[in-house]
Each structure stands twice: as structure tokens, then as C-alpha cells.
Amino acid sequence: MGLAQKLLAQFRQPGFNYAAVIFICGICMFLTIDNSAFFSYSLTQWVTVYAMVAAVLILEHFMFQLPPEGNRQSMDSSVYLAAAFAYGASFSLVILVIASAILLIYKRDVVWWKHLLNFSIYSFMIFGASLAYHLLGGAVGPFDVHHLHAYIIALAVYFLVNVVLVGCYYYLLYKGKLYEIIKTILADAFFAYFSTLLLSLVLVILIIDSGLFGLFLLLAVGMLLSHGFRQLFLMYSQMSEKANTDQRTGLFSHSYFEEKLDEHIKRARTENKPMSLALLDLDDFKKYNDAFGHPQGDRLLGFFGQLVKAECEANQLFAARYGGEEFSIIMPGFHKDKAKEFIDGLRKKINDTPFDGVDVFPHGCISFSAGILEVNKESYDKSQLIDWADRALYVAKSKGKNTVFIHGDETHLPQSLEYDLKQIEQQIKIFISKDVYTFKHSKRVCSYAADMADRLQLHEEERRLLVLGALIHDIGKLEIPRDILNKKTKLTNEEWEMVKKHVVWGKEIVLVNEKYKDLVPLVELHHERYDGKGYPHGLKGEEIPRLARLLCIIDSFDAMTTERPYQETKSVPDALQELRRCSGTQFDPELVELFITYIETSVMAAHSEVAAAAQFEI
Known part of the structure; x- marks a missing residue:
């Protein structure tokens, strides 16, 4: 056998x-x-x-x-x-x-x-x-x-x-x-x-x-x-x-890490295998540098790098110096729980390894905080993965350091969602003077998104991304001339091509503010279609992030059911019928059914109650 x-x-x-x-x-x-x-x-x-x-x-x-x-x-x-x-x-x-x-x-x-x-x-x-x-x-x-x-x-x-x-x-x-x-x-x-x-x-x-x-x-x-x-x-x-090697630590360099990360992401998606990414940051390294000087700090970095390298090579993992006192580890074949187990084991081993002058550290030993991200089909691109892992690292730091945190396990946000909503709303208020429809449309889509986040029981980070992304998704239309946005007749081919560029312009506007760069996938990809015939990249199926696929449904529903300058308005039942007709082609079939159920049980039910009450009053 x-x-x-x-x-x-x-x-x-x-x-x-x-x-x-x-x-x-x-x-x-x-x-x-x-x-x-x-x-x-x-x-x-x-x-x-x-x-x-x-x-x-x-x-x-x-x-x-x-x-x-x-x-x-x-x-x-x-x-x-x-x-x-x-x-x-x-x-x-x-x-x-x-x-x-x-x-x-x-x-x-x-x-x-x-x-x-x-x-x-x-x-x-x-x-x-x-x-x-x-x-x-x-x-x-x-x-x-x-x-x-x-x-x-x-x-x-x-x-x-x-x-x-x-x-x-x-x-x-x-x-x-x-x-x-x-x-x-x-x-x-x-x-x-x-x-x-x-x-x-x-x-x-x-x-x-x-x-x-x-x-x-x-x-x-x-x-x-x-x-x-x-x-x-x-x-x-x-x-x-x-x-390709960082001379101080013996680990791979930042540029080589970025190159290999692309390869590992592509391989994980092609072979449908798990993969995790970890970002590590030496805790209170500045205190050590201030106490003993940069040469001794460099020796600590080299010592730490060799410990990380030995553990990673033994497990066939890719370790690199990301920059300063930050390090990155690519873990092919590792689910997030297995990755956390490995990083926690590495953290404990480093805690127990003596080095000169560690008494200056608050924990009395060499320690690091780490953020872990499991790469999945929702992952958009390399920069997004790194950003999410960095967010998880930030949470680990905020929890007292010397700890490991997995992206997506947040029970609360370090940032206030309400505060972010007010900030973004102030930015899109410029639409009131240029195109009041787009302003109102964005507010309605944001409201639908908040309800769907509750329905789907999204964790707080996903809820933040969906709600803020829904509010700002059309920000790129600021670049479109007013006469095209408010045109009453059908758009010409050239005008339609200009309208389609709003997703790219929106991405550029969002990237100006580092704080909101994680919203880029929703701004750029909410017009991608499930069958791959959307724009701007022609992504297909699960190549499109899940939240962007959901936003596409919400955006289309609101566009169909509210008055627009270049399209006839549909009734809610007609719009739901259109969603079902386009299920599997324009829309994700699973998500569109969840949204239809939400509309039928919440929105249409509320309308029926209002109508019944009005009739009773008469």
C-alpha cells in the first residue's frame, strides 16, 4: 500500500x-x-x-x-x-x-x-x-x-x-x-x-x-x-x-520581500492554499538606543534577526527586515491560527533569550509585538495586505505590547467610526453644489451598507470599511464636468467613458489621505462585475473583494430606485427582479440573495406599514 x-x-x-x-x-x-x-x-x-x-x-x-x-x-x-x-x-x-x-x-x-x-x-x-x-x-x-x-x-x-x-x-x-x-x-x-x-x-x-x-x-x-x-x-x-540580503540582520531585504510576497500571493491563489503574513516590531527599541547608543542597538537588531532567521528557516518560512526595527514573515501553508501559534512560540523564545542591557525594557527582556493577516480571496493587492497586517500590529501595540494580534479579531476599533463618518461627509458635501443627487445617493448607499453590515454580522473592521467605503465610493465624480453629471439625455460614448473613470479618480483622491487608503478597493472596484465584464480591471468572481461585490449590489439597487438624470426610475419590486435577473452575471449570487431578503423583510415591510397607517388615518 x-x-x-x-x-x-x-x-x-x-x-x-x-x-x-x-x-x-x-x-x-x-x-x-x-x-x-x-x-x-x-x-x-x-x-x-x-x-x-x-x-x-x-x-x-x-x-x-x-x-x-x-x-x-x-x-x-x-x-x-x-x-x-x-x-x-x-x-x-x-x-x-x-x-x-x-x-x-x-x-x-x-x-x-x-x-x-x-x-x-x-x-x-x-x-x-x-x-x-x-x-x-x-x-x-x-x-x-x-x-x-x-x-x-x-x-x-x-x-x-x-x-x-x-x-x-x-x-x-x-x-x-x-x-x-x-x-x-x-x-x-x-x-x-x-x-x-x-x-x-x-x-x-x-x-x-x-x-x-x-x-x-x-x-x-x-x-x-x-x-x-x-x-x-x-x-x-x-x-x-x-x-537581496539586509547586511545588519542577515535577513532578506525589504525590496526582495516585496518581490517574493507577490510570488507567494499568486501561488497561494493559484493552488488554493492558505498563507499568512506577519509584521513584527521590536518593542521600545528607541529606549534601548537612547540608553546604549546606536552601535549596540545595531547589535541587538543583528541578534534578533539571527533568532528570527533560524526559526523561520527551520519551518521553511520567508523572513525579511521590513525597515528600522520592523520585520516581516511570509508563511505559505499557514492558516492564521497556525501562524499565531508559530509567532507566539517565537515571541516566547525571544523573551527567554538573554542579551546585554535588556533590563532597560519595560518587560525586562527582548520583546516584540506582531500583527498577522491570513491571505484569502478577499485580499485585494499587496499593499492592502501589508496595510491590514500593520493595522493588526497597531492593535497589538495598543494592547500593551509583547503580544500577537490577528487582523479581523478586533472587538473594538482604535478609531471612532462616527468621527470618520463626519470627516468623510464633510468632504463629499461639495457635491451639494455640483450634483446634489450624488451626495444624497452616497448617503443612502451608506445607510443600506450599515444595515447590511449588521445583517451579515461583520466584525468592526469590516463594518468600518463597508460603511465608509459606501459613503465615499463616488468621490471620483468630483472630477467629472457638471454638465455631464446633470445631463438629462443619454450620454455619448465619450461621455460614458469619462464617467467610468470616476473609480480611478476616486482612488487617487482617497490615497491623498493615508488614513483612508484601506477604502481604495471599495472606491475603485464597486463597478466590477461578477462575470468579469465590469471596469476598470475586468476582475471576475472572487477576484473582487467581497465588500466591493456587496457595494456593487447596494449601489445598483439605489441607482435603479431613485431618480437619475439619464435613467428611468424602477419600483422596488422591479429593481429586485432586476437584481435576480443579473444574479451570477453582474452580481454575486449569494450576496444578492442576502440583500434581496434584507430589502423584502425590512425596507418593503416598512413601506407597507407606512401605507397601511396612512390608509387607516383616511
């Missing part, structure tokens, strides 16, 4: 399936070449075979790294090509079979199917190069300058077959664009490949003229070149690592 489960797990790997297809095709192609000649090899020929096998294994040992990550290359191709040119494709394939069998036994740390994939790719390369060589008039034997074009085309075919087959493998492994992956290999690995292939021509000349001594000479040159490529790649890696 265990073996079956292991095989099933491997069959789920795209790399394994690709290897299986290539191996089957490679074996079929291998069998089409006449390999029976090796039964009649002379002792001299077998000595040459084993000498070349030894050369392949030695050059394999001196393998060096090439882009993309995980792509390794050796000079052994020069041996295979030289054998194909001097003795024929079947001779070269015999060397490949023996060398591959030895490597399969010797390199047990490499998964067996990767050995088979490697063997098959080499078979394709040798076969392709030999076929091209013979089709262009090349003959097996000593180097013939008159067939130089045949050698060059054969080398090119060998190279291109390798690039395509390896490129497809990395495409399946890392996704991305196949064209970009192949382009990367071509751009970054061309010189190494060219040197390797050129050596094959040198070996043809040497081995025919000088026998095994010529092979020895080429082997020495190949080892030196391999060592040179190794050193170059090591230098490149060190420079890249230095650029």
Missing part, C-alpha cells in the same frame, strides 16, 4: 508525467538506431568506449549551475557529440547507456525518474544532431573542414533540442510562460553551451590524431572550463544574495 501511495503521489507531479512521456519516446527512438554493432567491437574500441564513459563521469562531477534555478550543465555533451561525429550515433549512445547506468547507481540522492528523463533528453539530442549532420552530407570519421556547415548545424540542433526539452520541463515545474523560460535559457546559458559544443569539434580532431591522449587533453580543458563556470556562477550568486 505504501509503494502504491508513493507511485500515485509521483504520478500527480507534472515533472514525472513529462519524464514518462519523454522516456517512452526516447526509448522508441533509441531502438530505431542500429545498436547491434557494439557486439562486434574490438578491444581497442571498448577501451575507447570506457575511456569516454570515464570522461563523461568526471565532467559530470564538475557540473556547474545555469539559469533557470535548478538547471545544471556539464561539459559531457562534448564527449557525446565527438563520439557521434567520429564513430557514429550508435557508438555515442552506447557511451550514454553505460554512463547513465553508473550514475543511476552512484547518484541515489537524485530521484530515479529524473535519471531516465536525463537519459532520454540526451538520446534525443544525440539523435537530432547526428540526423542533421548526415542529412547535410557529414561523414563519420576524422574532422573534415569541407563539412563545417554540417558540424555547425548539428551543434545548433543539439543545443535547440536541449533548450526546448529542458524549457518544457521547467515550464511544467514552475509554470510561467514557456517562451520566457526558453528565452532565459537562451540568453543566460548560450555561452556555456557554445563552449561545450565547440569542444566536441576539438575532441574529434584530438582523438583521431592522438587517440586517448587527445581525450585526456580535452578532459583537462573541460575540467578547467567547468571550474571557471562554477566560480562565475558562485560570484553571481554571492552578488545576488548580497543585493
